[in-house]
Amino acid sequence: MEEYFERRMKFVTQGGSINGILKGFDEENEVFKIIINKEEFNLDVNDVLEMIPDSFTSDSLTSDTTSKTTSTNKTTSDTTGKTTSTSDTTNKTTSSIDLLVNQSQYNEILSLAFTKFGPTREEFVLCGAQNLLKLLRLLLKDSSNKIDIVLGDNSLYNSIGLTLARLSLLHGFDVRVVGNFEDIESLKYLFIFKQNGGSHSSRVRTTTDFIVNTSEDKEIEVDESVGGVVSFGVPSTHPVSYLVCFGASIYEKVKDRDYFYLIDVMIPEKIYCQYKLTRLGMRPAKKIKPNA
Template sequence: MDEYYGMKIKFMTRGGSIHGILKGLDEDKELFMIEIGEEEFKLDVNDVVDMEPEDEEGSTLVGSKVDVKDEGSKDSKVDSLIEEKLKEEGVPVIEMGLKEEGVSKDPLQPLKETLPPNDTPTYPLPSTIPHTQPPHANSFSTPIPYSDYQSLLSLSFSRFGPTKEEFISISSLNLFKLLKSYFSLNSKIDIILGENPLYNSIGLTLGRLLLNNDYDIRVIGSPRNLEIVNYHYLYRENKGITLKKEREDNEFVIDCDNKSRCNINNKKVIFTFGLPPSNTNNINNFIHIALGLGILEFVKDLKEYFLIDGMINERIYKKIGRTRKGMKSINRIKK
């Protein structure tokens, strides 16, 4: 193993692949010491399925392969590979595998910011998108509790489909169709990353779609966990720009879950996927977007909101007493 120290290695794990420089091996704790960018991380030997040396450009060296089976592997502990924040610069390339799990159990909190003045201009929802019927019985327009929503996604990602990656792609495409009715090519749009990895992945994918269609996009924040690093990498590879804070002259804000506590003053329109700001009825320029189904805790105080179709299987809707019959790619829910 010593001959591979200092070399760039592709570590293939049960959750995906990680590219980094092998710095050493802690035989007692069974941990690889890996350098990624300017950071050093620890990787459990038992989580590594295979390893391949790479050249500086990331290509596998012909005829080279590291056998990790003789390292005394045990049953996987499925521990977290990285427990500290990833720096904004030097973000590693990680090829994420599909994980059969639901959304983050993130207890989203309300946004605690001063409300805008009463004379804030109102920006109505596009009239081109028809209203659905008011919520009733088992209609998709009737919201469900957050705990049921987590079960909905878990069943989708692990059993019936779509997979998490498919859900992210479908939701992002439908969001793009909706939001471009608000934006012009001169609009300044900031997408703020929060704590929820699913919402952040959708936000980054949406940002890449807008970027590739010549919109002025900036992503605010950096990856905080492995689940979204690859989405952030793809955004950056398309010449996407990441900032630490909002632009003062931005016109639109897409806040992925309000954990970042965006400034809601003097903004034209604020969109969010997660928990809306408190007292939303007093915020004229706020629009909530639900993904797949409305979450009761998020929409109970809203007069109206958008519902984006993520193509979740009808069998799952039936399991929670709902149906997707009549659902369009973009739905406007009005109470």
């Protein structure tokens, strides 16, 4: 995140676009500090659908942006509600020609991030879960409330799933974590989830509205009455299914998909450049066509 401080940015919200200079990020209050026409404003991070560096957009700071900033000091959406409106987060489709890597390269990218350039593992997990939650709130129907998150064998993905479960609780969802795991790293996330009132079970509810499968290689049987399935690894055969990748897309997993969603986890540009990857702005989730 720090590499974007003092840079001109375009912030896309449900109410329109705001152009300004990013001065900082207040983690405690979850607000961006931005400068517009020499005045500082706070912008709620939950209202931001996309952040685009000035070098990626032809938009400039003009006087008409000031009219859009009057609401930036206020919360513009109910954080306990869900929206069914369509946004740039889900509608824009991007070619993945510069976004594909193999499994070995993906592991190298994670290693560079976690040990040298950032984000740390904890930051990766939190950012991935927050941006996935934004996507889920757009994919879910207005009446959907129950989410079952199925754990797998990947410690990193389990951590994201458990953090997603905790955040979903805070946003008013009825969330259940399903499955057992042996990795110690995920236990602390499960503990925190339970301390917030979360439920842990051995099986998916027959009445659940939506399922998130964090497993890399195991598909789960899902009744067609379920509203949809989000998978981290193996795509579901459910009629309404979505595949997500974090930071970069692994070719072997996405090659046969019509599209998938790439979740932003704040991997720095210097890592992307090392693998000749292109970062197209900072949308929480980008819709990608793997063969475009």
